[in-house]
Amino acid sequence: MTDKLWGGRFTSGVDAALHQFQASLPFDVRMWREDLTASIAHARMLGSTGILTAEDAAALIAGLEGLCAAWAPNGPAVDAQEDIHSLVESALRALLGPTAGKLHTARSRNDQVCTDFRLYLRRGCDDLDAALQTAQRAFITCAEAHPDVVMPGFTHLQHAQPVLTAHHLLAYVWMLARDRERVADARRRINRLPLGAAALAGTKFPLDRQMVADELGFEAVLENSLDAVADRDFAVEFLAACSLVMTHLSRFCEELILWASQEFGWVDLPEGYCTGSSIMPQKKNPDGAELIRGKAGRVYGHLLGLLTVLKGLPLAYNKDLQEDKEATFDALDTTLACLEITAGMVRGLKFRPARTLGALAHDMSAATEIADYLASKGMPFRDAHHVSGEIVRYAEGRGVGLDGLTLDELRRYSDLIDADLPALLTPQAVVNAKTSPGGTAPARVREQLAKAKAVVG
Numbered sequence: 001m002t003d004k005l006w007g008g009r010f011t012s013g014v015d016a017a018l019h020q021f022q023a024s025l026p027f028d029v030r031m032w033r034e035d036l037t038a039s040i041a042h043a044r045m046l047g048s049t050g051i052l053t054a055e056d057a058a059a060l061i062a063g064l065e066g067l068c069a070a071w072a073p074n075g076p077a078v079d080a081q082e083d084i085h086s087l088v089e090s091a092l093r094a095l096l097g098p099t100a101g102k103l104h105t106a107r108s109r110n111d112q113v114c115t116d117f118r119l120y121l122r123r124g125c126d127d128l129d130a131a132l133q134t135a136q137r138a139f140i141t142c143a144e145a146h147p148d149v150v151m152p153g154f155t156h157l158q159h160a161q162p163v164l165t166a167h168h169l170l171a172y173v174w175m176l177a178r179d180r181e182r183v184a185d186a187r188r189r190i191n192r193l194p195l196g197a198a199a200l201a202g203t204k205f206p207l208d209r210q211m212v213a214d215e216l217g218f219e220a221v222l223e224n225s226l227d228a229v230a231d232r233d234f235a236v237e238f239l240a241a242c243s244l245v246m247t248h249l250s251r252f253c254e255e256l257i258l259w260a261s262q263e264f265g266w267v268d269l270p271e272g273y274c275t276g277s278s279i280m281p282q283k284k285n286p287d288g289a290e291l292i293r294g295k296a297g298r299v300y301g302h303l304l305g306l307l308t309v310l311k312g313l314p315l316a317y318n319k320d321l322q323e324d325k326e327a328t329f330d331a332l333d334t335t336l337a338c339l340e341i342t343a344g345m346v347r348g349l350k351f352r353p354a355r356t357l358g359a360l361a362h363d364m365s366a367a368t369e370i371a372d373y374l375a376s377k378g379m380p381f382r383d384a385h386h387v388s389g390e391i392v393r394y395a396e397g398r399g400v401g402l403d404g405l406t407l408d409e410l411r412r413y414s415d416l417i418d419a420d421l422p423a424l425l426t427p428q429a430v431v432n433a434k435t436s437p438g439g440t441a442p443a444r445v446r447e448q449l450a451k452a453k454a455v456v457g
C-alpha cells in the first residue's frame with residue numbers, strides 16, 4: 001500500500017514523473033477555502049443524518065475549521081500531495097488521527113472537485129460582475145467628461161456619419177451590461193450542487209443533499225449523479241462569458257490604438273498606461289491596449305481548449321477533466337486584469353475635440369443628410385439618395401468636401417434645395433438631427449447616459 005488516498009490496491013509507488021505530471025495541487029490549491037467549506041457542510045450533514053456519530057462529525061468540523069484558521073488568508077503551502085483534496089485530508093489526519101478518514105464517507109473526489117470548482121467560479125462571477133461594473137463606470141465618467149465632442153462614426157472604417165464621442169463610449173457600457181447579464185446567467189447554472197453524486201452512481205448512505213445545498217448556498221441539487229460529476233458545461237459557459245467580455249475590450253482597445261496613432265491623433269492616452277521605446281525617444285506606445293487585444297486570443301483559446309477536452313469523453317469522470325481548472329482560472333485572472341486596466345485607461349482618457357472635429361472637415365459624411373433633406377420634401381428616398389450621390393461625385397471632382405459647395409452648386413441638382421440646407425450639413429447639425437430613440441443627438445445621449453447610470457448602479 002502507498003500513502004496515496006487510493007493506495008490500497010497498489011504495491012509499488014507511482015512513477016515520480018507521473019506523479020508530477022498528474023498532480024493538480026500547484027493549481028487547485030487556490031480552491032483550498034472551497035474545499036474546506038464544502039467538507040464542513042458534508043461533515044455536518046453526515047452528523048445530522050446519523051451516517052457519522054455526532055462526536056465524529058463535530059471533531060471533523062472543528063478540525064476543518066482549525067485548518068481554515070491556520071491557512072488564512074493565503075492558503076496552505078504546496079507540498080508533494082496530489083491535489084487539494086489529498087492535502088486537506090492529510091492535514092486533517094495530522095490533527096485528528098484516524099477519525100479524519102471518516103470525512104470521505106459517501107463522497108468521492110469526483111463530486112468533491114466539481115463542488116469546489118463551482119463554489120470557486122461562483123465567487124469568480126461575483127468578482128467579474130464587480131470588475132465589469134467598475135469598467136462601465138469609467139466609460140460613463142469619460143462620456144460625461146466629453147459631452148459635446150463630435151467625431152466621425154465609421155462603417156467599413158470609412159467616414160459614415162458624425163456621432164458624439166459620448167455616444168460612442170456609451171456603446172461599450174451596454175456591451176458590458178450584457179456581459180454582466182451573461183455572467184449572472186452562467187452563475188445560475190454554476191450554482192447547483194454535485195456533491196452526493198459520489199464517484200458516479202450515488203451512494204448507499206442516506207444523504208441529505210438539500211441540507212448541503214442550503215448550507216453552501218446552492219440554488220439546486222443536480223438531479224443525475226453521472227451528469228453531476230461528468231459535465232463541465234458550466235465552466236464552458238463561464239469561459240464563453242469571459243470570451244465575450246474580452247471581445248468587447250479588444251474592440252475598444254483596437255479603437256484606442258488607432259485613435260492614439262499620429263494619423264488620427266484623437267486621444268491622449270494616459271501616460272501610466274503607455275510605455276516608451278529603448279531606441280526611439282519619441283515613442284509613447286499603447287502597450288496596455290495592445291496587450292488586452294492580444295489576451296483576448298488567450299481567453300478564446302481556453303474556451304476552445306475546454307470544449308475540445310469535453311467532446312470525446314465517455315461518461316462519467318475522466319482525468320481529462322482536470323484540464324478544466326488551469327484554463328478557467330487563467331481566463332478569470334486574465335479577464336479581471338484586463339477589465340481593471342481598461343477602467344484605468346478610460347478614466348485617464350482625453351479626447352482632442354479639434355482633431356476629431358477636424359477629421360470631419362471637408363469630408364462627405366453629411367451626404368445622408370442631403371438625401372434625408374430631399375426625402376423629407378417628398379422625393380422618394382431612392383431618388384434622393386441618387387441626387388446626393390451625384391453631389392458627392394461633383395464635390396469629389398472639384399476636390400472639396402460637401403462643406404465646400406455653394407448653395408448655387410447644390411441647387412443645380414434639385415430645385416427642392418433651399419438656402420437652409422448648408423447649415424444643416426455641419427457635423428454638429430448632423431449630430432443634432434439624429435433624434436430617433438437611441439440616436440446620437442445630444443438630448444438623446446443625455447437620456448441614454450441617465451439610463452446607463454441607472455442600469456449600472
Ligand code: ARG
Pocket residue numbers: 024028083109110113317319321322325
Ligand atoms: N484533481 C482532480 C481533478 O481536478 C480531482 C478528481 C480526481 N478524481 C479521480 N478519480 N482521480 O479532476
